[in-house]
Amino acid sequence: MFKSFFEKIKTGLEKTKKQLIEGFNKISFGRKIDESLFEEIETVLLKADVGVSATTEIIDFLRKESKKRGITEGEQLKELLKEKLYDILKDCQSSLKLLGEKPDVILFLGVNGSGKTTTVGKLAWMLKNEGKSVVLAAADTFRAAAIDQLEVWANRVGVRIVKHQPGADPSAVVFDAINSAKSKGDDIVIVDTAGRLHTKEHLMKELQKIKRTIQKFSPNQPVETLLVLDGTLGQNSINQAKVFKEATDVSGIVITKLDGTAKGGAIIPICRDLKIPVKFIGVGEGLEDLQPFDAKMFVYALFD
Numbered sequence: 001m002f003k004s005f006f007e008k009i010k011t012g013l014e015k016t017k018k019q020l021i022e023g024f025n026k027i028s029f030g031r032k033i034d035e036s037l038f039e040e041i042e043t044v045l046l047k048a049d050v051g052v053s054a055t056t057e058i059i060d061f062l063r064k065e066s067k068k069r070g071i072t073e074g075e076q077l078k079e080l081l082k083e084k085l086y087d088i089l090k091d092c093q094s095s096l097k098l099l100g101e102k103p104d105v106i107l108f109l110g111v112n113g114s115g116k117t118t119t120v121g122k123l124a125w126m127l128k129n130e131g132k133s134v135v136l137a138a139a140d141t142f143r144a145a146a147i148d149q150l151e152v153w154a155n156r157v158g159v160r161i162v163k164h165q166p167g168a169d170p171s172a173v174v175f176d177a178i179n180s181a182k183s184k185g186d187d188i189v190i191v192d193t194a195g196r197l198h199t200k201e202h203l204m205k206e207l208q209k210i211k212r213t214i215q216k217f218s219p220n221q222p223v224e225t226l227l228v229l230d231g232t233l234g235q236n237s238i239n240q241a242k243v244f245k246e247a248t249d250v251s252g253i254v255i256t257k258l259d260g261t262a263k264g265g266a267i268i269p270i271c272r273d274l275k276i277p278v279k280f281i282g283v284g285e286g287l288e289d290l291q292p293f294d295a296k297m298f299v300y301a302l303f304d
Contacts, residue, residue, distance in 0.1 A: 031074050033066055041077070048265030049234040054272050058084050082299050088268055089295035094252065094277030096292075097224050103135070103181035103189045105214050109207065109244055110228035112195030115256035115282060117146065119228050120192045121153030122290035123280070128159060132187040137177035138163035139170040139210060140194040150192050157287075160186070170194065170206060171213040178217050204247040211248060225251045226279060231258040234266040241274050256282035259289075267298070 031037070038059055045055040061084045062077055071080065098104045106123070110116040117140070124134045136154050140146035144166040154161035162177035174191055181189045191214075193207060214223050227250045229237040237255075244250055253276050255267055271278060278293040 033072055033074055033077065037074055037077070038063060041081070045265065050265040051235050051269035054088070054269045057272075058088075085268065085302075086295055086299045088272050089298060092267075092271035092276075092278045093293055093295045094279060096279055097222070097251065098188070099221060101218060101221055103178060103186050105178065105189045105191065105218075105223055107191045107193065107211065107214065107223050107225045108228060109193055109225065109248070109250070110195060111230075111240060114195065114228045114230045116195060116228040117149050117153065117192055119254055119256060119280070119282065119290060120150065120190050121157055122282075122287055124153070124159050124190055125157045125287045126290060127188055128157060133185070134159040135177055135181045135186050135189045136161045137174050137189055137191040139173045139177075139191050141166055141168045141170050141173065142194045146192070146194070171209050174210050174213050175216075178214065182217070204243075207248055222251065223249075225249060226254050227252070227276070228254045228256055229270070231255045231266070231282070235269055237266065238270060238273060241270070241276065245274065245276065250276055252277050252279035254278075254280045254282065254290075255293075258282060259284045 041062065042055055042059050045058060046052070050058070058081070062080055065071070065080055066077060071077070096106075108116050108120050120136065124136060127134050134157075136150055136159060138147045138150045138161060140150070141164060147163050147166060151161055151163065160180075162173060162180055164173050164176070170193065174189075177189050177191070180186075191210065193210065194203065211223055211225070215221075225248060227241060227244050229241060231237075233240075241250070241253065253270065253274070255270070255278060258267075258281055267278065267281075270276075280290050281293050281298075283289050283291055
């Protein structure tokens with residue numbers, strides 16, 4: 001039996017939660033609020049990779065609101081903290097944008113090792129379970145192993161795959177995949193691109209070419225473009241995201257591997273600084289471990 005939605009997220013965030021809870025357990029909240037209490041909370045947030053700028057904003061909020069609301073007991077600061085974290089994350093929550101124009105196209109971006117191809121497979125499984133017919137486009141033609149890996153996922157999930165030989169033009173693969181989906185009446189094409197090193201300008205140009213190919217079929221239809229970030233990198237993933245955002249219109253973020261890191265707090269500065277919606281989070285290796293991002297559940301999973 002699958003765990004409940006909340007339990008999956010709660011379990012997947014165990015390492016980040018442990019980082020926070022162990023830190024907070026070392027703080028004596030059963031005392032009157034003073035400056036040293038704020039400093040101790042600040043240290044815990046920084047260790048969870050919340051980041052200097054976001055942590056400063058959170059601590060400033062706790063100071064001002066506790067004074068404004070007449071809160072004097074340390075224990076009450078926890079509720080204020082939850083309130084502020086949710087306030088930051090709620091604007092980041094967004095669902096997958098599918099317009100229902102066959103086929104909708106979802107373009108996946110990300111550097112090598114981020115978990116991009118695995119996420120493509122899990123999303124295909126999720127959409128198939130919702131009754132959608134899905135086609136995978138193996139547009140990572142730089143590595144033969146990448147095509148093979150995507151084919152394994154297509155077979156595992158039970159969806160079609162369109163592929164060319166290694167070294168082929170990625171845009172040609174995308175063209176053929178959309179063309180095939182149109183002719184067969186498929187609902188969605190998911191495009192797996194090469195794990196681009198974000199410093200490689202020619203690869204970014206290739207990415208833009210792929211997007212132009214997609215828009216030839218639907219000139220007025222925005223392309224759902226999902227950037228996959230490795231959660232174990234913490235705040236370092238923000239730099240990757242900024243470069244991809246400059247290269248193309250990123251419409252959503254997927255944060256993977258949150259079950260394997262204590263740096264899950266980095267989702268806070270990612271939301272706060274990038275202003276890109278987080279559509280999904282990866283909280284485990286199973287097919288069902290790709291979960292839609294829910295800000296309230298995320299915060300309560302950390303503190304429950």
